[in-house]
Amino acid sequence: MLARLFIVIAIGAVLAVGGSMLTAIYLSGMTSGTPANAPLYNYGTG
């Protein structure tokens, strides 16, 4: 039974590591990219 416990704990931990890496990759992608319609030289005269 102890062996089974260790195995399921290891499986849970490995899945958590994989899930965390995918989460990090997904969330990192949300903070990059090019903004659309973003002119820099806005003189505020419009």
Place this chain on the structure above:
Amino acid sequence: MATTVAGSGTTPSRQAPARQPLGVLGILGLVLTGLGAFLLVSGALLRYFVAGDVVKFPLNEYQIATLAAPDVTYFSSAQAKPLSGVTMRVTRTTVGDSAAGSDHRAVWNRFSSYIDTTNGVPYDAVTQRSAFDRRSGEAVNCCGAAISSTAGTYTGPQSGQAFTWPIGAGQQPYQVFDTVLRRPVTADFSGTSTIAGIPVNRYTEVVRAAKVGTQKLPGQLVGLKGQATVTLDEFYQTTATYWVDPVTGTVLDEEHNEKLTLRSGGQQRLILLKGDFQVTPASVAAIAAADRPHRSAIVSITTTVPLLLGISGAVILAAGILLSVSRRRRPSRSTPRYQTVGMVP
């Protein structure tokens, strides 16, 4: 008639107990153990790995803020005379250069347009390009960092906070890069307050009159009629106050009480610019509205979700282990220790 135990022949011998079938409770215990381990490790990784990798300033920043200053005095080059009592508006546009950024470094450009709205004429335009660390907000020297204005272009080193405070800003002094002095200046922590419902730290930067350059102009403009041209020292002084969301490092509001003067022999000859510039309430509201989701996301990813995952994971893991261990210690009475395998006549 006699009953023998399992084994060869008629010699009684003891056999290793057969593996017990798991049963519903056994399967449930293992599932809970695996799930608990998954949640517990996920919580720890979210806090110490994912948050460190994800919580950082964006590459694709885009923000427009307006600062207004009533009762400004400035020297009009077009009219060759000082103007006073005018209202000035600064439109400040910040755009991230995503292509120049990386995982650890962001590059933002900021264009500030100064308009004399009383007379409807432009006063100045300043462009700042700075690269900075995506967590500390501190300037790093690369990627064509530069400051450009009518006073010239500066491409030297930049240091101190570039556009923001650090993510997780503390109640302590910070060095802030001053685009006029072109060097960092200390901004001291000066209290806390609330802006649009967001708790903020206030920092104050004081620059006493500091020489930033020289200007050559006709003597008659500064009361030196005997001289065709004079070269005067340009002095800059400011008291700047920043209201910063300490969670995101975003400056929600700021005020710059600036004075640029020309001096000779320690005597003030001409005011180039004197005004108290503050972000308009509409811009503060817009910046706060844009900041709020980032703040919630950072709090969630660094505190709330890891805590929930950790606590629920620990409870479920403990329940799973207890269920498995208690079942192992109380074997079913229906399972005989010895098994009758045959009859000897």
